[in-house]
Amino acid sequence: MGIIKPDIKFKRELGRLSGSQLNQCMQCGNCSAVCSLAPAERPFPGKEMVWSGWGLKEKLIGNVDIWLCHQCGDCSSYCPRDVKPADVISAIRHQTYLHYARPRFLGKLVSSPAWLPVAIAIPVVVIMAILSLAGTFKIPEGPVDYSAFFPHGLLNSTFSAITLFFYLLASFGIVRFWKDMKRLTPPGEAGMKKFPIARVLGEILSHSNFSGCGSQQLRKIAHMSLFFGFGLLILVTLYAIWATITHNYPLPFTNPFKIAGNVASLMIYSGLGIMVFQRLMNRSVFGKSSYSDWLLLAAIGLLTLSGTLVELARFGNWSVAYHLYFFHLVAVWFVIMYLPFTKMGHIFYRTTALLYARSIGRK
Amino acid sequence: MVLIERLNYLGGNVSRFNNYFPKLCPPACGLEINYSRIRSNPRISYHTGASVESICGSDGDFRVKISVEPRLINNNCTSCGLCAEVCPEERPQKLGRKAGEKAAYINNGLAFPMKYCIDPLVCKREACGKCLEVCDYDAIQLNASPAEVELQVGKIIVATGWILYDAARIENYRYQEEPDVVTNLEFERMLAACTREKTKLTRPSDGKTPRRIAFVQCAGSRDVNHLPYCSAVCCSTSLKHALTLESEYPDIHAEIFYIDMRLSGRNEKLLKQAEGKERIALTKGKVGRIVQGEGEANLVLEVEDISKGFRREDAFDMVVLAMGLTPNHVAAGLKVNKYGFYLPEQRAGIIPAASCKRPMDVSSAVKDATACALKAMQR
Numbered sequence: 001m002g003i004i005k006p007d008i009k010f011k012r013e014l015g016r017l018s019g020s021q022l023n024q025c026m027q028c029g030n031c032s033a034v035c036s037l038a039p040a041e042r043p044f045p046g047k048e049m050v051w052s053g054w055g056l057k058e059k060l061i062g063n064v065d066i067w068l069c070h071q072c073g074d075c076s077s078y079c080p081r082d083v084k085p086a087d088v089i090s091a092i093r094h095q096t097y098l099h100y101a102r103p104r105f106l107g108k109l110v111s112s113p114a115w116l117p118v119a120i121a122i123p124v125v126v127i128m129a130i131l132s133l134a135g136t137f138k139i140p141e142g143p144v145d146y147s148a149f150f151p152h153g154l155l156n157s158t159f160s161a162i163t164l165f166f167y168l169l170a171s172f173g174i175v176r177f178w179k180d181m182k183r184l185t186p187p188g189e190a191g192m193k194k195f196p197i198a199r200v201l202g203e204i205l206s207h208s209n210f211s212g213c214g215s216q217q218l219r220k221i222a223h224m225s226l227f228f229g230f231g232l233l234i235l236v237t238l239y240a241i242w243a244t245i246t247h248n249y250p251l252p253f254t255n256p257f258k259i260a261g262n263v264a265s266l267m268i269y270s271g272l273g274i275m276v277f278q279r280l281m282n283r284s285v286f287g288k289s290s291y292s293d294w295l296l297l298a299a300i301g302l303l304t305l306s307g308t309l310v311e312l313a314r315f316g317n318w319s320v321a322y323h324l325y326f327f328h329l330v331a332v333w334f335v336i337m338y339l340p341f342t343k344m345g346h347i348f349y350r351t352t353a354l355l356y357a358r359s360i361g362r363k
Numbered sequence: 364m365v366l367i368e369r370l371n372y373l374g375g376n377v378s379r380f381n382n383y384f385p386k387l388c389p390p391a392c393g394l395e396i397n398y399s400r401i402r403s404n405p406r407i408s409y410h411t412g413a414s415v416e417s418i419c420g421s422d423g424d425f426r427v428k429i430s431v432e433p434r435l436i437n438n439n440c441t442s443c444g445l446c447a448e449v450c451p452e453e454r455p456q457k458l459g460r461k462a463g464e465k466a467a468y469i470n471n472g473l474a475f476p477m478k479y480c481i482d483p484l485v486c487k488r489e490a491c492g493k494c495l496e497v498c499d500y501d502a503i504q505l506n507a508s509p510a511e512v513e514l515q516v517g518k519i520i521v522a523t524g525w526i527l528y529d530a531a532r533i534e535n536y537r538y539q540e541e542p543d544v545v546t547n548l549e550f551e552r553m554l555a556a557c558t559r560e561k562t563k564l565t566r567p568s569d570g571k572t573p574r575r576i577a578f579v580q581c582a583g584s585r586d587v588n589h590l591p592y593c594s595a596v597c598c599s600t601s602l603k604h605a606l607t608l609e610s611e612y613p614d615i616h617a618e619i620f621y622i623d624m625r626l627s628g629r630n631e632k633l634l635k636q637a638e639g640k641e642r643i644a645l646t647k648g649k650v651g652r653i654v655q656g657e658g659e660a661n662l663v664l665e666v667e668d669i670s671k672g673f674r675r676e677d678a679f680d681m682v683v684l685a686m687g688l689t690p691n692h693v694a695a696g697l698k699v700n701k702y703g704f705y706l707p708e709q710r711a712g713i714i715p716a717a718s719c720k721r722p723m724d725v726s727s728a729v730k731d732a733t734a735c736a737l738k739a740m741q742r
Contacts, residue, residue: 026585028622029667032674033651034535038667043674046667078535078651080586 004054010095011055017091017290020084022053031075031085037068037209039362044068045075045085052088060092061099062180064362067346067353070209072216094292097345100173107341111292123333127326130158144314144321150329152244159329160241163337170340174352181353187360196358203354222274226300229267236261250314262311268304272297296335296343303331365514366401366409367429369693371480372470373398373409375524379471381554383725384603385629389558391473393725398475410512411476415694418519422712427514433507435481440502442469442477446494452485458549458567461556467494471559481505518739521694521705521715522732525722528583528590528687535652536582536684542568543662543681544653547578547600550683554607564612566681573615573680577664578604579650580621584687592702595722597685598625602633604683605643618644618679620666630724646670653682688722714739 015022032038032046044065051059060066066089075085094111101107109119131137131150140148203209207227210220239257243249251258275297306328313321340348357363372378380390401407412432420426436446450465461471466485469478481494481503488505495503530538530546538544543566545553557564566573578601583589598621605617619637624645626634637643647669656663660678667674690704697715698706705715716735717728 026622027669028581028649029647029669030649030651032667033649033665035651038674040674040676042672043667046669047672078588080581080588080649082587 004056005058006055007057008055010057010060011052013095014052014055014088014091017094018084018087020088020091021081022049022083022088024081025049025053025083026081028080030078030080034074034078035069036072036074037070039065039068045089048089048092049083049085052092057095059184061096062177062184063092064181064185064353064357066092066096067350068209068357068362070216072210072219090293091290093346093349094290094343096177096349097341097343100170100177100349101341102169102173106338110295110338110342113291116295119334119338120330123330123337126162127329127333130154139322144317146310146314146322146325147244147249149322149325152249156241156244159332159336166337166340170345170348173340174348177349177352178356181356185356185360185362190361192359193361194359195355197355199358200351200354204351218274218278222271222278225267225271226275227271229264229271232260232264232267236264253315262308265304265308268300272301272304292343299331299334299342303328303335306331364404364407365516366407367413367415367427368409368411369414371411371434372473373401373411373475374473376548377725378473378475379555380551381558382603382607384599384633385726387603387606393729394473394475398473401475412480413512416511422710423517425516425519425712427516427519429512429514431510431512432483433504433509434478435483435486435505435507436467436479436502437504437507438476438478438502439500440478441500442474442479443499444469444479445497445499446479446481446503449493449497451491451493452487454482454485458545458553460552461560471556517712519713520732520735520739521697521709521713521719522717522735523691523693523705523719525688525718526691528689530582530684530686533583533589533684536579536650536682537653537655538684541653541655541662541682542566543573544684545681546582546684546686547597547604548686550604551600554604558611564608564615571659571680575616575618575660575679576608576681576683577650577662577677577679578617578619578683578685579653579664580619580685581649582684582686585622590687590689590702592687592722593625594687595625595627596688596724599627599630599633599724601683601685602626602630602637605637606633606640609637609640609642613642616642616644618646620646620648620650620664622647622649627724627727629726688718690719694719 011022014020027046027050029046031049032043035043035045038044048060048063048066069086069089071086071090073086076087079085098107098111109115128137134151134154136149136151207220207224210216210223236257240249240251243251279293306324309324310321310328312318313324318324335344339345366373374390374394377383377390378394382389401409410429410431412434413429416428416430418425418427446467447465447469450467452466454460454464454466454468456462466482467479468482469480486505492505495505527546527548530536536544538546545567553564556562563572565571580597580601584592584594584597601619605619608615608617624634637645646666648667650664650666652665654663654665655661656678658678660680662679662682664675664677664679664682666677690699690702692703694705697709697713700706704721705719707715707720709715714735716732717723720731723731
């Protein structure tokens with residue numbers, strides 16, 4: 001038994017983010033019972049609900065179990081007190097991004113609507129500054145050629161550098177996260193296995209944890225389309241960077257990589273479509289979708305849409321081509337550079353948590 | 364005093380119980396004395412199979428129209444049972460109902476009035492007529508039609524009682540799919556049948572003796588998806604069942620899964636009795652799901668054992684759902700609270716009594732009914 005340090009502010013914040021009346025929880029354990037992903041020993045989300053009710057921030061940030069949850073919503077729909085454990089767990093995950101975010105203000109920036117203008121202004125100003133320094137900050141004459149507006153070499157180097165810088169900062173947070181997990185959920189007597197990378201990779205690629213959740217086929221399909229669409233686009237982008245260095249860019253419409261890019265955006269559209277539809281139609285299961293959730297969906301949607309338009313503008317020689325291109329770059333910043341601070345951060349945090357969980361044999 | 368009873372016998376649910384708390388007496392204890400009081404008191408009369416058609420007038424001068432379904436066997440009946448012996452039609456099987464019960468039947472166990480009646484839904488009437496041939500007392504009247512009776516009364520006491528919440532609505536407990544998932548009322552009647560017929564307790568699906576029986580508390584109660592309120596008696600009921608199993612059925616292990624043990628007054632003794640008994644386990648944790656398992660013990664409960672911090676998937680032979688209680692809504696036009704129970708205050712002269720006002724156990728219901736009777740006698 002230790003000393004309990006309730007953090008009332010943290011508790012209120014969880015309540016606000018999740019829309020849950022945390023005090024209504026009667027600790028019946030139904031949520032842990034219906035959860036098809038809960039481990040037998042110290043199952044979730046029952047204990048997390050108790051800790052949330054007490055505002056025990058130090059037990060919740062760095063908690064490994066909240067990352068084993070894939071938010072199917074069974075616990076919320078069967079909750080006898082309507083305290084929405086799924087949404088509370090999701091809110092704790094959000095608090096985790098904020099807690100480990102460095103620089104800290106970037107986390108705040110993307111998690112509150114009041115700061116949205118600033119979050120948009122940063123990439124706008126930075127991109128304008130780069131273009132002004134390069135001396136290309138004007139609409140070029142003649143047929144649409146984006147490299148005349150933002151030279152490829154400059155684009156690739158600056159954007160890559162900024163991204164790597166942000167991810168480097170994030171990696172410090174990940175290291176702290178790992179240490180916290182180790183402190184809160186120490187390995188058992190069996191100790192730690194070597195990094196079960198192949199296993200975790202298999203879980204992630206197959207989305208097997210999604211099928212663990214009851215009757216969530218559509219969610220699995222939606223996440224899979226986004227996941228593989230996104231993965232494909234990253235491959236295409238890497239190829240494009242290489243292409244700008246080694247041979248002629250832009251690619252013609254018939255290039256396999258171009259086709260792959262378009263297929264990927266179609267996958268993202270369909271995945272996003274399902275996600276938005278489910279959130280709107282099925283509020284009892286998906287609960288109160290938070291600002292950060294909608295912001296992420298909007299950012300991915302606008303990123304993909306502006307990407308498609310930029311491509312069409314090039315082939316169609318539209319006069320607004322460069323405006324669209326500028327907009328697209330801001331959207332790229334929102335999704336890629338801000339990744340560790342938004343809900344997209346789950347790519348890092350969940351993978352790390354899964355690695356830790358499986359290495360100590362927790363499943 | 365006129366009793367208007369919807370069923371064919373007085374005594375309601377209690378008359379079909381195995382035993383009742385706090386002293387785990389059989390229902391005869393308590394009911395018999397009341398039956399004899401009714402029999403010997405000329406100022407008390409009753410109608411069975413009766414329902415209220417209309418009420419007019421006001422406090423002190425009500426006119427109540429009731430319609431009385433015929434029992435098809437009149438008061439000449441001496442309950443010799445010959446009619447049932449020759450009757451070729453059987454009533455459909457139901458948990459706790461005597462197997463092969465005939466269309467001419469008498470209420471199991473405690474029957475008051477002690478007379479046979481005929482199930483009109485099963486009887487073939489004149490097409491068969493076998494009972495007419497054997498009855499020596501001219502008691503059988505297969506053509507009897509419903510009677511209209513008009514009563515003039517000063518006060519009306521409404522004691523329509525309770526019914527169980529519909530177990531099929533809790534789909535994660537698979538009541539409809541699994542024959543061995545039964546409600547606590549069905550289980551009570553099964554126990555009563557075992558006591559009456561001196562048989563072993565067997566489970567409905569395959570007639571085998573269950574080894575492990577789980578009691579699932581708050582099945583429907585304390586749940587915003589079903590009944591938000593606590594049904595007050597189910598914890599005591601499950602403890603009673605577990606104690607009955609403990610003393611009468613030495614091969615059976617009982618485990619009660621509860622959120623909180625809520626026992627009122629003297630019923631707390633039941634918990635003291637159950638604690639420490641080898642074949643009774645009390646586990647804190649609400650059962651999340653009942654799923655189908657392999658083998659003989661094929662009902663797998665998914666539940667977190669909260670005090671141990673362990674999630675169990677444990678197989679049982681039989682599951683008893685401690686169902687929530689709801690008001691039995693047969694009296695229309697009364698004022699109700701947000702859960703449908705009758706409010707104590709109605710228009711002058713109408714007095715709701717006992718468990719149609721809130722869930723309560725037998726002894727509380729008797730006390731409340733006594734109070735209501737006193738209230739009705741006052742001017």
